[in-house]
Amino acid sequence: MSGSIQDTFFEECEELLEATDEGLTAIEGGDHDSEVVNAIFRAVHSIKGGAGAFGLDDLVAFAHRFETVFDEVRSNRLDLDEKLIQLLLRSSDHLSALVEVARDGGQVDEAHHDTLLAALDEYIPEEEEDLTFEPMGLGGPAPMMDLGDLGGAPAEPQEETYRIRFQPLKEMYGTGNEPFFLFQALKDLGELTVTMDENELPGFDAMDMAEAYLAWDLVLVTKETRSKVEAVFEFVEGLCELSIEGDGDAEAEANALAALDAMFSAPPAAETPEPDAGSAVPFEPPVPAPEPEAKPAAAEEKASAPKAESGKQEQRGGPKPTLRVELERVDRLINAVGELIINHSMLAQQIANLNVSDTRDVETELEGFKNLARDIQEGVMAIRAQPVKPLFQRMARIVREASAATGKTCKLVTEGENTEVDKTVIERLSDPLTHILRNAVDHGIEKPEDRESAGKAKTGEIRLSASHRSGSVCIEIKDDGAGVNRPRVKQIAIEKGLIPENAELTDGEIDNLLFAPGFSTAREISNLSGRGVGMDVVKNAVTGLGGRINISSAPGKGSTFTIILPLTLAVMDGMVVSVADQTMVVPITSIVETMRGSDDMINSLGADGTLLSIRGNFVPICDVAGGLGLYRESEQQAGVYLLVETETGQRCALAVDDIHDQRQVVIKSLDGVCGDIPGVAAATILGDGKIAMILDPESIIAASPTAAAFDTERRMSNAS
């Protein structure tokens, strides 16, 4: 139970961190609007609150400082200069790191933690700083509850006794709040006596597990102000029935009560968001939305009503209502839709097999069925699709960290953040992108002084963009650094025995050496990149997603990595071919051209090698049947060629027996059915109910002796 609530908290944290990042990026871009600052403040505040509920002290303490600095900014006591913005960005990164540590375990970089805390403290005025020692931070700086501004200001601190009646509603437990922590926080304020009232507890039979029955009567003797006491309950506001009676003088009490009333009755619309919003975002209820109105700094005491109004508007303009759905449910739906598509093609085949003269009506309906099925499929896929924005924001963090580690200055410019890509693709893109970006900072971007002498801006620019391009997603990472150092790349490749010493390679071929297994340019293993993992890992990750990666580079101007990925992982366009009496599917993305070959187009090279001549160019032929270890029972020869291009730009003609059709196929993973089969990527189910293998041209070519041999031969012949 608590596990799942904690999960929800971390999910929320992710969103809040995103919001923080987004806000800070906007501020960095020059948008110092108070709304932006408020949004960040609220996000950090919510993280702090949640972390408090789970007793994550490190996180609370840090979030608190961070928030306090923001409070200063919010009240215009601090100027957002470049230095502060950089500090805030770094702090936000650190906050993410702390959340990660809290979630996954691990170690916080203590030194970094302390440096940041010290740096943040510099911006916090003395008296505020005192508050940072407040336990758990549950109370926070508590400007919002400062009744001093609203009611009569309490005089000098003196012992006072508060009688608190606290009765949580079940919603409070639902949001992961825990009375124990509240009591603990109260206890830190003074002497506390807790009495539990279990009168409402029903008999065991009548008990509803989800209901809240318990109430507590608390007596607190403290020197602290009433506002401090109330602040403890800040996060459970609206989630419990709470009455606090102090035995101070009656007038003050009346004032305070009036003020309390004002807080709990007038703006609740803004405080507690619409119930549905609350349930969709379980952690949200203590939305600190009303905080702006309680700013003590606002000397011009505005009435609370119009501000509550503005709070409301904010929420209206905020994120669209969303629904949290278990991923598994969506996947089940996707599977069902896959079945539907297969079912459609089976039906079509059955009808075609029927001996009916006039099938036009049925075909019209069948066409409608097909369109509907496709609509549903696209709709379901859209559920899984997510904007790349969070991923890109994380990448901004990577670039900042990398820049700090290398002493270079770079900024990441992102484009097309709202491009939507399948969730799995996004998840699996994170590592390759991180790698590429670290490399770009470490190897691509020059040192500031070098950049200046080269006549470039001191700050390097890395452009990360995403866009849809005819059925696939294109992700581009472009830096304005020095470009690939080709002589050195070649030197290293020769040293590592990747290419023969006398090889003559085109610029493109040299650039692609970066992707070769076992290639790493870093002379010494730097902190950042070069952990013994090369760009080949990046390439494998991308090809694992059914995508391709290319590099282009211009010396002195920078390099561009282009990643082309399929839109979804569940359906793809394929060409249905037959190979040795088996029906197979070749992904359409890898096919450049198809042609029917005649004898005079085939040239022998050596004993076994054959080349296909296409408009004067010779391309090695790779027999698919041979590559897969299949033997033709019939005498039919492979007479149709699919011209495919590999990532290295190498072309190869795949010889198949025949081409049947081009159609959308549902990808069925072979994981768990059999081991890894070289040359086969996955399987699909065809219209006749038969299973067909989906081929992986890349690995077929790699396994084919002809094509591989030809590749070396060409290199050698280039060299001579």
Next chain:
Amino acid sequence: MQAEVKQTDQEVKHAEHSEFVSFTVAGQAFCLKITQIREIRRWSPVTILPHAPADVLGVMNLRGAVIPIYDLSARFGLQQTEASERNVVIVVSVHGKPVGLLAESVSEIISINPDDIQDTPPVDSRNTMEYIQGIISHDDTMVRIINLDAVISAPEQVMP
């Protein structure tokens, strides 16, 4: 589903007898506990898996799921089956995943008293021994009880 099976297992324990489905593979009689079997289908040509070992016939479409089909005979180290329309595919569930086993033909459902199951006497065919849990005498013929986990989890590497 899972719960159902468990319950049946318990019933089996309480009852004296448990039911087994007997079938022939390469002329020999084998059997599987009836609760292990999901369905029995007529053989239809499968899709060949490239580079697959000899005892993996290929994959079949079972209502939208891709399931592997093993040749039990080859798996037991007997001769390879020339699969035809007369043969059957016994679909079993191993670790929640459906798997098809090619057998020559299904014979009957037999009721076995657990006490009648005899341990497999040692013979010189290691391949077969591994996959046999015990033997039983039924109508004067010997029926071999298959150890399903051993059959399926046995190494199934892909030949290079």
